Amino acid sequence: MEDKVIEVNFGPQHPSTHGVLRIKVKLDGEIIVDAQPVIGYLHRNAEKLAEMGAYPKGMIYIDRLDYVAALNMELGYVLAVENLMDAQVPERAQWIRMLMVELNREASHLIWLGTHGLDMGMLTPFFYCFRERERILRIFDEITGSRLLYNYFAIGGVYSDVTPKAIEMIKEWTDDFVTKLEEIQSLLGKSYIYVSRTRGVGKLTADDVLSYGVTGPMQRASGIKRDVRKNSPYLFYDKVNFDIPSRTEGDVYARFLVRIEEMRQSASIVKQVLEKLPQGEFYNKKYSKPMLVRLKTTGESYVPTESPKGEFAIHLIGDGSSIPYRVRIRSPSFANLSSIPTMLKGYKIADLTASVSSMDPVFGEVDR
Amino acid sequence: MIPIEAETTTKNGIKVVYVSKENILPFLTEKKGEGFDTLLMITGVDYKDHLEVLYHLLSSGNNARLIVKTKTNEEVDSVTSLWKGADWHERETWDLVGVKFKNHPNLKRILLAEGWIGHPLRKDYPMDKKQFVNLSDDGEDRVSYDKTEGY
Known part of the structure; x- marks a missing residue:
């Protein structure tokens, strides 16, 4: 009975991998002694595809990176392109963008919360979360015309204005979302089973977080209070009030609390944006559609944004032609996921799904 | 310095x-x-x-x-x-x-299959050539330009 270490394959086709993650786990009894993630099953090389067409054409591939938060992805691309072209964006368009990305952050966190509950063996939160997410998707449908992949942000603004009906829908949603959120939080947070399965599990220390380049809610749950929206504000994030939630425990439960609090803050941002939304143009007429494919630019740009998973940005290099020379995607999930070996080592096999789902990986973005 | x-x-x-x-x-x-x-x-x-x-x-x-x-x-x-x-x-x-x-x-490939021919983000990468991956039972992937040898 000396050499008891066995190797178990986890995934890639498994519901709790949130996509197509495969982990090669070495087990000593129930204890994980080594875990090596294997990725690449959803690889499409979005970077190469985006380097093959005109600047606005890259948007549809960027949309499909983090498909549950497509607007946050679009924002990273559109900001980089506009920065490179010195494009002027009307004020109203920028506020609309802020409104949309915050709503999309809520949708993304809700889908995470629901599936995280599912991974922990609880089916009820899933329905509660998806009910709320459905309302957000209906708002998106009203404004953009699509429910999941929008192609809504355009160079120089947004493609369509926010309708009065949509404003009514958002107001209705913000009015009772916080109470609904409390309901959902109590479903998980007050469950003895959930708390005891997540507290002290999947720990990452602040040093690990920095060393792996982990960003977003995972970083804030480990005691590093950083948020791109506060540290280097883009759009009008310096004109709204919100807090950065942070915890010091660095375990799964801390990540749960951080994300819940982030949703509350996002709801408050949405409320403030509705109050401050100015009248005016939603689109810079200089960048009308037939013009877009002929836009030429040169130089280099990297505009960091805070996506639901962490720091998302595009490193864009233009060579003076109408096709981008290099589109490099900084994907937060990729860096977050690389911390798996440290995060799982020493814990039990039953904690694996809890830890992995607490990272909120989305494989469109990891594999690109 | x-x-x-x-x-x-x-x-x-x-x-x-x-x-x-x-x-x-x-x-x-x-x-x-x-x-x-x-x-x-x-x-x-x-x-x-x-x-x-x-x-x-x-x-x-x-x-x-x-x-x-x-x-x-x-x-x-x-x-x-x-x-x-x-x-x-x-x-x-x-x-x-x-x-x-x-x-x-x-230093192994991370997104593509081990044995992939070329590096896609190079500017001289042949975009018109398809490659087919054969995932074999021993865990070693085999890649070739031949359609009959993979997916």
Whole structure:
């Protein structure tokens, strides 16, 4: 009975991998002694595809990176392109963008919360979360015309204005979302089973977080209070009030609390944006559609944004032609996921799904 | 002080410095000591006559950003000894751009199948040629241009 270490394959086709993650786990009894993630099953090389067409054409591939938060992805691309072209964006368009990305952050966190509950063996939160997410998707449908992949942000603004009906829908949603959120939080947070399965599990220390380049809610749950929206504000994030939630425990439960609090803050941002939304143009007429494919630019740009998973940005290099020379995607999930070996080592096999789902990986973005 | 070869900024004001490839490891060690504790990403760009490797650094303490670039033809020193996160980023750069990292503990392809022919983000990569991957039982992937030998 000396050499008891066995190797178990986890995934890639498994519901709790949130996509197509495969982990090669070495087990000593129930204890994980080594875990090596294997990725690449959803690889499409979005970077190469985006380097093959005109600047606005890259948007549809960027949309499909983090498909549950497509607007946050679009924002990273559109900001980089506009920065490179010195494009002027009307004020109203920028506020609309802020409104949309915050709503999309809520949708993304809700889908995470629901599936995280599912991974922990609880089916009820899933329905509660998806009910709320459905309302957000209906708002998106009203404004953009699509429910999941929008192609809504355009160079120089947004493609369509926010309708009065949509404003009514958002107001209705913000009015009772916080109470609904409390309901959902109590479903998980007050469950003895959930708390005891997540507290002290999947720990990452602040040093690990920095060393792996982990960003977003995972970083804030480990005691590093950083948020791109506060540290280097883009759009009008310096004109709204919100807090950065942070915890010091660095375990799964801390990540749960951080994300819940982030949703509350996002709801408050949405409320403030509705109050401050100015009248005016939603689109810079200089960048009308037939013009877009002929836009030429040169130089280099990297505009960091805070996506639901962490720091998302595009490193864009233009060579003076109408096709981008290099589109490099900084994907937060990729860096977050690389911390798996440290995060799982020493814990039990039953904690694996809890830890992995607490990272909120989305494989469109990891594999690109 | 390690000498820098040139200095520019990106359009939104992030500092970019060029360092010779022999000095990249000492330079990044020095920068890490100065508070640049996070490595956001490593990537490569193919400029046809040479390759460039980019390191995005972030100081979480004083919120400073720095992009370090180095020109190379094939090979550059690995920085996995400084940041654990460099492991995957270097593997990806090797996989897609084809930059070799010296002293990397496990320099294998990460996104594409092992044995893939060429590096897709090179400008001379043949886009019209399809490759077919055969996942065999022994865990070793075989890649070929022949349609009958894979998917």
